[in-house]
Amino acid sequence: MTLLQASRPGELSTAGKLAVYGALLLWSLVVFFPLYWVAITSFKQPVQVFGGPLYLPFVDFAPSLDAWRYVLVTTGADTLRPYVNSLIVATASTVLCSLVGSMAAYGLSRIAYRPTVASVLLLLASLALTVTLVLGAGLSLWWSLAAALVVFLVALRPLQRRFRSHLGNDDILFWIVSQRILPPVVSAIPIYLMFQRIGLLDTHLALIVAYMTVNLPIVIWLMVDFFDGIPRELEESAALDGASRFRIFFDLMLPLARPGLVATTLLVLILAWNEYLLALFLSTAHAQTMPLLVAAQNATRGPQWWTMSVLILLMIVPVMLVTLFLQRFIARGLLVGAVKG
Numbered sequence: 387m388t389l390l391q392a393s394r395p396g397e398l399s400t401a402g403k404l405a406v407y408g409a410l411l412l413w414s415l416v417v418f419f420p421l422y423w424v425a426i427t428s429f430k431q432p433v434q435v436f437g438g439p440l441y442l443p444f445v446d447f448a449p450s451l452d453a454w455r456y457v458l459v460t461t462g463a464d465t466l467r468p469y470v471n472s473l474i475v476a477t478a479s480t481v482l483c484s485l486v487g488s489m490a491a492y493g494l495s496r497i498a499y500r501p502t503v504a505s506v507l508l509l510l511a512s513l514a515l516t517v518t519l520v521l522g523a524g525l526s527l528w529w530s531l532a533a534a535l536v537v538f539l540v541a542l543r544p545l546q547r548r549f550r551s552h553l554g555n556d557d558i559l560f561w562i563v564s565q566r567i568l569p570p571v572v573s574a575i576p577i578y579l580m581f582q583r584i585g586l587l588d589t590h591l592a593l594i595v596a597y598m599t600v601n602l603p604i605v606i607w608l609m610v611d612f613f614d615g616i617p618r619e620l621e622e623s624a625a626l627d628g629a630s631r632f633r634i635f636f637d638l639m640l641p642l643a644r645p646g647l648v649a650t651t652l653l654v655l656i657l658a659w660n661e662y663l664l665a666l667f668l669s670t671a672h673a674q675t676m677p678l679l680v681a682a683q684n685a686t687r688g689p690q691w692w693t694m695s696v697l698i699l700l701m702i703v704p705v706m707l708v709t710l711f712l713q714r715f716i717a718r719g720l721l722v723g724a725v726k727g
Contacts (some may be wrong), residue, residue: 502551652708
């Protein structure tokens with residue numbers, strides 16, 4: 387029997403197993419090398435960083451804790467505030483985004499919506515009117531919302547009588563997802579002007595609302611598939627027993643969709659944790675987050691790779707801990723999507 391011959395059908399031969407393990411080892415090296423490089427850079431002196439590639443601590447160079455001491459002790463207060471800001475903003479926006487997005491996804495999965503095209507266009511026009519009144523006329527947000535609501539209610543019925551074309555759930559879902567396709571830089575300036583007008587710049591609330599708005603389409607898009615995979619008969623049985631729609635959602639649907647919800651929540655948490663552009667526009671000193679602090683290491687003195695590496699490692703820790711804690715749910719969530727259909 388040769389090395390290339392498999393013992394049973396469907397089983398890899400010895401040479402095949404060696405090839406697979408070799409490919410996995412090579413891929414692991416490619417994936418983990420950037421993390422290794424960041425880790426060893428955090429223990430280098432500036433002259434060692436700019437002196438050429440050095441790969442092995444205690445062999446190529448003598449490790450130093452100067453960068454860690456500078457970040458954690460010398461400028462510890464300047465590091466702690468962005469770190470706490472990132473924890474607050476990322477956690478709050480992720481929790482709210484997952485909750486609201488799951489409810490919206492459940493509604494799109496179970497309820498057939500048929501809004502008229504005229505009502506949707508009128509709603510968008512009312513929102514545009516609100517922004518115009520706030521930014522152009524200088525009215526307060528609440529008065530602008532009240533005026534837009536009056537316009538919406540007065541014009542809704544005549545338009546619905548004249549234009550009877552309807553949209554479906556797929557159209558609504560596509561429109562929601564298209565909001566995520568839009569580059570964030572397009573909406574960053576309008577969001578900045580709106581928050582400036584209502585006095586929310588450089589606050590946690592501004593970043594939470596912005597992150598939640600940007601990531602909400604992802605939650606809805608992913609969770610619709612998970613809710614579609616749950617049999618409707620379970621809800622019908624619960625409804626026959628007298629359970630309300632909210633009780634069915636919180637006590638039945640969310641536990642059944644937990645693997646997908648956890649995987650989606652982790653994805654949103656990572657996006658919120660690493661978000662840079664909106665934080666650059668909406669925060670300065672008080673609400674500054676970690677990505678801005680990392681970028682600030684490339685200042686007038688040039689890139690401070692050693693302190694930047696320390697900050698990156700500190701940023702990775704919370705996400706890695708959450709990922710390790712939730713990995714069993716993540717695997718189940720991915721498999722649910724893989725076997726669907």
